Amino acid sequence: MAAGRLIGRGDKIAADQAAVDAMRIVLDTVSMAGVVVIGEGEKDEAPMLFNGEEIGNGQGPEVDVAVDPLEGTRLTALGMPNAIATVAVSERGTMFFPGAAFYMDKIACGPESADVIDIEAPARENVRRVAKARGVSPSEISVVVLDRERHEGLIAELREVGAKVMLITDGDVAPSIAAAQPGTGVDLLMGVGGTPEGVLAAAALKCVGGTIQGKLWPRNDEERQALVNDGFDLDRVLTTDDLVGSGHVFFAATGVTTGALLRGVRYTREGATTDSIVMRSRSGTVRRIEATHGFQKLEEISNLALR
Numbered sequence: 070m071a072a073g074r075l076i077g078r079g080d081k082i083a084a085d086q087a088a089v090d091a092m093r094i095v096l097d098t099v100s101m102a103g104v105v106v107i108g109e110g111e112k113d114e115a116p117m118l119f120n121g122e123e124i125g126n127g128q129g130p131e132v133d134v135a136v137d138p139l140e141g142t143r144l145t146a147l148g149m150p151n152a153i154a155t156v157a158v159s160e161r162g163t164m165f166f167p168g169a170a171f172y173m174d175k176i177a178c179g180p181e182s183a184d185v186i187d188i189e190a191p192a193r194e195n196v197r198r199v200a201k202a203r204g205v206s207p208s209e210i211s212v213v214v215l216d217r218e219r220h221e222g223l224i225a226e227l228r229e230v231g232a233k234v235m236l237i238t239d240g241d242v243a244p245s246i247a248a249a250q251p252g253t254g255v256d257l258l259m260g261v262g263g264t265p266e267g268v269l270a271a272a273a274l275k276c277v278g279g280t281i282q283g284k285l286w287p288r289n290d291e292e293r294q295a296l297v298n299d300g301f302d303l304d305r306v307l308t309t310d311d312l313v314g315s316g317h318v319f320f321a322a323t324g325v326t327t328g329a330l331l332r333g334v335r336y337t338r339e340g341a342t343t344d345s346i347v348m349r350s351r352s353g354t355v356r357r358i359e360a361t362h363g364f365q366k367l368e369e370i371s372n373l374a375l376r
Contacts, residue, residue: 106166137153153323170301178257182202208233211255241262241270242269
């Protein structure tokens, strides 16, 4: 809700800061001894929710925490679809820490196709496999890809096999989840995106039975060498279980701008309505929550300016 006030204002930094401030306040009320594994950056780069920061009230279970207070800062600034606020929690020591690996090649899908995808197979072959698993032709498969120059070959290959390519400008956590949810119009996510977003997507897919595979994608020789020096195997295919190794995972996301997965924040004179999805891996429960919020009471308990 804090970030939603900055939709369409053209200031992605202010929108991100508003989201970080609000999430930090709320997380400190949660009964947990949390450590941020996937956060806003290293301690000297991020004043709050930095990697290694302790969050929660210090009581309750010891957990790893992955956060993206505003996935889609540019989407929010430009008033575009699919910006979300998201957080995931798992048992301590079970989340993949990407180190200097900012990017990874990914493929994600829903439960009906989980056993047939292979990130090392050609894109056209994955489309054919998913189509067969779903009982449709390749022309009925919709694939979300980040609109980047590096994906020109991937996009051409997908179109050659007949798949419908849905290009997005930013934010691949929501499409990864959408690929595992019925009625979203998304069957696959493919291509290179952020490694932290891959961990968040894995947490969500652990809950709904979908899958994600990834391979670290260094941007240059310097980054490649740094990863090798840190002990990362750049040829390794990272599975959902590699990215989040716990069977006890919680994931939550709230829409900031309306997209395929969630509706955005809708404001009223005295408050707002939000659309969220909350998942639990152990039970497989997925809850869709439409909540109404009164700003007067929220401001009294949080010290946030929401109006």
